[in-house]
Amino acid sequence: MTTDTWVEVNENDGFGVENLPYGVFSRPGELPRVGVAIGEYVLDLAELSAAGLVDDRRYFASGSLNAFMVAGRPAWEANRARLTELLTDESYREQVEPHLIPVAEVELLRPFEVADFVDFFSSEHHAANTGRMFRPQGDPLTPNWKRLPVAYHGRSGTVYRSGTPIIRPCGQRRSPGDSEPSFGPSLRLDFEAEVGFVVGVPSVAGRRVPVGSFRDHVFGFVLVNDWSARDLQAWESQPLGPFLGKSFATSVSSWVVPLAALEAARVPSPVQDPVPFPYLQCEEPWGLDLHLEVLINDQVASRPRFASMYWTPPQQLAHATVNGAPLRTGDLFASGTVSGPERDQYGCLLELTWNGREPLELDDGTKRTFLDDGDTVTIRAQAPGVSGSRITLGEVTGTIRPPLP
Amino acid sequence: MTTDTWVEVNENDGFGVENLPYGVFSRPGELPRVGVAIGEYVLDLAELSAAGLVDDRRYFASGSLNAFMVAGRPAWEANRARLTELLTDESYREQVEPHLIPVAEVELLRPFEVADFVDFFSSEHHAANTGRMFRPQGDPLTPNWKRLPVAYHGRSGTVYRSGTPIIRPCGQRRSPGDSEPSFGPSLRLDFEAEVGFVVGVPSVAGRRVPVGSFRDHVFGFVLVNDWSARDLQAWESQPLGPFLGKSFATSVSSWVVPLAALEAARVPSPVQDPVPFPYLQCEEPWGLDLHLEVLINDQVASRPRFASMYWTPPQQLAHATVNGAPLRTGDLFASGTVSGPERDQYGCLLELTWNGREPLELDDGTKRTFLDDGDTVTIRAQAPGVSGSRITLGEVTGTIRPPLP
Numbered sequence: 001m002t003t004d005t006w007v008e009v010n011e012n013d014g015f016g017v018e019n020l021p022y023g024v025f026s027r028p029g030e031l032p033r034v035g036v037a038i039g040e041y042v043l044d045l046a047e048l049s050a051a052g053l054v055d056d057r058r059y060f061a062s063g064s065l066n067a068f069m070v071a072g073r074p075a076w077e078a079n080r081a082r083l084t085e086l087l088t089d090e091s092y093r094e095q096v097e098p099h100l101i102p103v104a105e106v107e108l109l110r111p112f113e114v115a116d117f118v119d120f121f122s123s124e125h126h127a128a129n130t131g132r133m134f135r136p137q138g139d140p141l142t143p144n145w146k147r148l149p150v151a152y153h154g155r156s157g158t159v160y161r162s163g164t165p166i167i168r169p170c171g172q173r174r175s176p177g178d179s180e181p182s183f184g185p186s187l188r189l190d191f192e193a194e195v196g197f198v199v200g201v202p203s204v205a206g207r208r209v210p211v212g213s214f215r216d217h218v219f220g221f222v223l224v225n226d227w228s229a230r231d232l233q234a235w236e237s238q239p240l241g242p243f244l245g246k247s248f249a250t251s252v253s254s255w256v257v258p259l260a261a262l263e264a265a266r267v268p269s270p271v272q273d274p275v276p277f278p279y280l281q282c283e284e285p286w287g288l289d290l291h292l293e294v295l296i297n298d299q300v301a302s303r304p305r306f307a308s309m310y311w312t313p314p315q316q317l318a319h320a321t322v323n324g325a326p327l328r329t330g331d332l333f334a335s336g337t338v339s340g341p342e343r344d345q346y347g348c349l350l351e352l353t354w355n356g357r358e359p360l361e362l363d364d365g366t367k368r369t370f371l372d373d374g375d376t377v378t379i380r381a382q383a384p385g386v387s388g389s390r391i392t393l394g395e396v397t398g399t400i401r402p403p404l405p
Numbered sequence: 406m407t408t409d410t411w412v413e414v415n416e417n418d419g420f421g422v423e424n425l426p427y428g429v430f431s432r433p434g435e436l437p438r439v440g441v442a443i444g445e446y447v448l449d450l451a452e453l454s455a456a457g458l459v460d461d462r463r464y465f466a467s468g469s470l471n472a473f474m475v476a477g478r479p480a481w482e483a484n485r486a487r488l489t490e491l492l493t494d495e496s497y498r499e500q501v502e503p504h505l506i507p508v509a510e511v512e513l514l515r516p517f518e519v520a521d522f523v524d525f526f527s528s529e530h531h532a533a534n535t536g537r538m539f540r541p542q543g544d545p546l547t548p549n550w551k552r553l554p555v556a557y558h559g560r561s562g563t564v565y566r567s568g569t570p571i572i573r574p575c576g577q578r579r580s581p582g583d584s585e586p587s588f589g590p591s592l593r594l595d596f597e598a599e600v601g602f603v604v605g606v607p608s609v610a611g612r613r614v615p616v617g618s619f620r621d622h623v624f625g626f627v628l629v630n631d632w633s634a635r636d637l638q639a640w641e642s643q644p645l646g647p648f649l650g651k652s653f654a655t656s657v658s659s660w661v662v663p664l665a666a667l668e669a670a671r672v673p674s675p676v677q678d679p680v681p682f683p684y685l686q687c688e689e690p691w692g693l694d695l696h697l698e699v700l701i702n703d704q705v706a707s708r709p710r711f712a713s714m715y716w717t718p719p720q721q722l723a724h725a726t727v728n729g730a731p732l733r734t735g736d737l738f739a740s741g742t743v744s745g746p747e748r749d750q751y752g753c754l755l756e757l758t759w760n761g762r763e764p765l766e767l768d769d770g771t772k773r774t775f776l777d778d779g780d781t782v783t784i785r786a787q788a789p790g791v792s793g794s795r796i797t798l799g800e801v802t803g804t805i806r807p808p809l810p
Contacts (some may be wrong), residue, residue, distance in 0.1 A: 116562045121645060142643045148577050149584055152645040153558040153652065157521045157733045158476070158610070167611040169728035172553050172682065181552055183682045186728075206572040206809040232728065238547045240526060240557040240645020247558065277577065277588045287526040323574035323637065323649040324808070328562045401728070404611040 005087045007100065009039035017087050018264075018385035019081060021255035021394055022065055022220070025106040031249065032063035032109055037394075038087060041100040048099050053092075054082050059142055065112040065256060069200030069219040070329045076200070076219065080260055088360055103293035108254035110161035111222070112198055115328035117154040119194075119226055119336060122311035124270070129351045132157045135232075146274060149311040151336075154226075155247035159332060162254050162396040166227055166355035168373060168403050169248040173231030178318075185403050187230035188356070189371040191296045193304050193379045194224040195393075196334040197313050198256060203327040211282040214314035217327060218254040223292075223379050223396040224334040225252065230307025230350055230370070235342035252332070253379075255394025262391075265289045269312045276315070279322050290393065292338055292381045294347065296371075299362040304338040304347040306381070326371035373402045410492045412505065414444035419797025422492050423669075423790035425469055425485060426660035426799055427625070430511040437468035437514055440489060442660055442799075446505040448488070453504050458497075459487050470517040470661060473516040474605030475622040475734045481605070481624065485665055513659035515566035516627070517603055520733035522559040522655065523725055524599075524631055524741060526550075527716035529675070531744040534756045543643075551679060554724045554740075560652035564737060567659050567801040571632055573778060574653040578636030590808050591634035593761070596774040597742040597785045598699050598709050598752035599629040599674050600798075602718050603661060605694075606738040614726040616687040619719035622732060625661040628697075628784050628801040629739040632656065635755055635775070636695075657737070658784075660799025669695045670788035674717050681720070684727050691717035693788065695798065697743055699752065700783045701776075704767040709743040709752040711786070778807045 005017045015021075015037050025042055026032040033046035045060035054060070056075070059068035068075070086092045121127055124141070127150075131140035144150065168189055174181040200219035203209050209217060226246065233245025269287035271335045290306035313317075316333055337347040349370055351359045359367040371377070378397040385391040410422045420426075420442050430447055438451035450465035452788045459465070461480070464473035473480070491497045526532055529546070532555075536545035549555065569802040572730040573594055579586040605624035608614050614622060631651065638650025674692035695711035716724075721738055743754040751757045754775055775780070783802040790796040 116560050144577075144640055144643065145587070150641065150645055151648050153560055153648070155521050155558055155730060156561065157736070158730050166581060167729050169730075170613075171728045181549070183684070197481075208575075211415075229728070235549055236553060236555065237644070237646075238549065239642070240555055241642075241644070243523075243556050243558070244724075244730070247725075247730045248728040277619070279588070295444075319649075323576050323634070323653040324572050325563050325574075325649070325652045326558060331562070 005038065006090050006093045007039045007041065007087060011141045011389065014382055014390045015039055016389055018384070018387065018389040019261050019391040020083055021257045021261070023111045023255045023367055023394070024064060024109045026109060027106050034062060034065060034068060035062040036083060037103065040103055042103050042106055044099045044101060044325060047364045048096070050347065051095065053086060053095060063109070063371040066329050069112065069198065072201045074215055075256060077260065080258060080367060108161070109255050111254055113330050114159045114332050115330035116157040117156045117159055117332045118151050119154045119310065119334045120316050121130050121150040121336040122309050122316065123336055124310040125308065125341050126337040126347060126351065129339065129346070133355045146272070151320065152241045154250060158247055159250045159252055161169055161388055162251055162398070163399045164251060164393070166249045166398045167227050167401050169232060169244065170403050171229065171244050172235055174235050177357060186198055186232055187370070188230035189400060190230055190349045191294065191371065191377045192226035192228055192229045192337040193292050193302070194226050194254065194334040194336060195290060195306055196222045196224040196332050198222065199327045199331040202329055203321060204322040205326040208279065208324065209317055209321040209327065210279070211314040211318045214317055215259055218259060218313070218317065220258040221393065222256050223253040223393050225377060225379055225396050225398060226249040226334060228348070228397070251396045251398045253394030253396040257391065257393050261361065261385060262288060262383060264386045267307055270308065270310055272310065279318055280315045282312060282314050286314050288383065290381045292379060295378045296362060296368060297376055298363060301360060301362065302344060302352060304345050305340040306338050308339065308340045309335060313373055371400050373400050375400050377387070407651040410443065411495050411498045412444045412446065417788055418444070419795045420444055421790070421794055422489055423792065423794040424662065424666050424796040425488055426662045426666070428516045428660045429469060429514045431514060435481070437463040439467060439470060439473060440526045442508065445493060445508055447508050447511055449504045449506060449730065451500070456500065456701050458491060458500060460485060468514070471734050474603065476515065477606045478621055481663060485663060486636060490577065508575035514662050515567070515657070516555055516659055518735045519561040519564045519737050519808055522561045522564055522737045523556050523723050524559045524739045525716065526741040527714050527721065528744045529715040530713065530746055531742040531752060531756065534744065534751070538760045545674070552692055554721045556725065559655060563652055564657055566653045567803070569801040569803060571654050572806050574634050574637060574649065576634065576637040576649050577640055578652040578772065579640050586640055591637055592775070593635035594805060595633045595754045596699065596776065596782045597631035597633055598697050598707070599631050599658065599739045599743060600625045600695060600711055601629040601737050601739040601742060603627065603731045605734055605735055608726060608732040610731040611729040613684065613729065614722055614732060616685070616719040616723045619722055620664055623664060623718070623722065624797065625663040627661050628658040628786055628798050630656040630782060630784055630801050630803060634802070643715060656801045656803045658799030658801040662796065662798050666790060667693060667788060669791045672712055675713065675715055677715065684723055686687060686718045687717060687719050691719050695765060695786045695788045697784060697786045701767060701773060702781055704769060705767060707749060707751055707757060707765065709750050711743050713745045714743065726789045743780055776805050778804050778805050
């Protein structure tokens, strides 16, 4: 397979034919439909299928990826192979080129409807850092942390598309030294740089999904910002975990990178000790060499490395279903904050500022402990693609707004 | 308004015209549609609307209540008034009677599609009992408990209709005295008797839903069994709360009792001390005098009283939205285990057996610490209706099955 496409593509942008992420877009006066990113264009799959160039209009003349995702791996692979052919074989140029739209001319929409949303806690560095901060007398990790991928359910209804304004939440919080809580806007608003995967093919109640079946169920990967109000979370979280501190908003990227595009990014994950239970044992390497970047107001705040994550996506999916809970199309699973071992790789301000004690200084000289109104946080990532290429994951961005009056 | 219906109704059954709960049903070869329970019948609202006897076929020729629920309070009140007229005015009998179907001839389906599912923890007795069991050295209640209605998100995808078999979940658990966890079927499977309410009218992101707007958003009440695997839950729940111990299954009743039917059941809730924050202050009484019954294999195990709940439904809804998280049609909120102050009013086996130490003896002489395969748990409830009547909430039932091979 040649990696040369007849589309003008800047290799460094990471949207070459080795990537081909899916999304949903619209233009004024038109219905939303499915597209694929190539270079600085989106390829309109609804129009391509109407023109008979790809199969299955019913997947692509749709305002969400859910119809395509439920079609399963054979359909995903066939479509990817066909698109690759259309974009690399010059003889198709005349037919296909009219369906390329400059991405600047479209609005990117939320790519899929979320069924359930589960958030994990799978970075050992993030878990240990937060453990040290909040349980300084004890072990940084709870006794269960290296036995199972700790997780909780989030609010599906507030998983928003990239670009959605993030309204500062209000609620109860108790400042250190106060005996009583107070009510007001969160004073400790944070981002969490995460990587998520979305399920296409559902599973059956009562039957766990083995690690080896990951690729049959999971369509692709997105970036996720699990916005967090640290003060609301701290006050509410005993004994049942985070609730309002998380449920006000979660942002996902507009492009979903299919699993096939990440084959070259797969690396061994860290050695697991103790050896996991059999249902979590995964013979194939499913670490992913994703290089994340978090920017605050266009300035790099952090460069998290996903390869350092302790628990892998197939292990997370196997764990979430081991009790017989079935998967649905649109189930979103996020990794938990991606933090590498080094300070400049931490995936949230809580860690970067060590619970607000050491403000983070940005390049322009401004400092942050937590987010201010007007701050824009953008999470990006790149990964190795096949044949020495690079692929770019869809970024996820959001700007903080004050609470509504 | 007379309470005499021309339908043959046994008053003690609690399905008189003071109730009129909504559900979804089907018969072999027919599409599912919306119905209302009256006596031992279901009144087919799709057929009634096709016959021009009620408005808005689009609500009722539907496999879920969601379309009707989003229509809002004016539509709900108008429909209830019209159905009451049709069922109490003898002159309509000839037209309406053909659309009454014996409930024994239909299959009751899940009444609505669940958007997000939130579970509260709002019984002071349940919270204090479990606090005493698991934190015997400290306060039974955490410092936040009387300041905010503690809650977490559950898995919407495993909210099942009453009658769905409950497959015993497998997972990791650590027996007392063991240093390491083991893997296998849950050995401590429990029920939780809860009362839930479902949202019809969505709200706007960033704008909390005041306690006074409860009736504009909430369609009605259901009974909920929040099945729990106590051993899976205990091992996983630090620091992020319950996950697999809950997500394998939650059952809801097939009938949804509209708010209007519960007007006569409203009572003052317990005095709240400390005085709640303003957003939680509710001038109207919203305690509900619901008398629950939990049966194991047709034998009464417990009689929980909902009037003893500390936090009320409008307070729960206001809290869940105070951070700006919007509501969606089909959002389900469950109360948490309903436990009264007395031992025979506890709403789960964990409390009834005091963490397995004092087996519960049933009438037939059998004993239970936790549930066995083959056990059937049924939760029922009655409440005062208008004019001295009684109304029955739809029961919720489920039978435990062993894990699939």
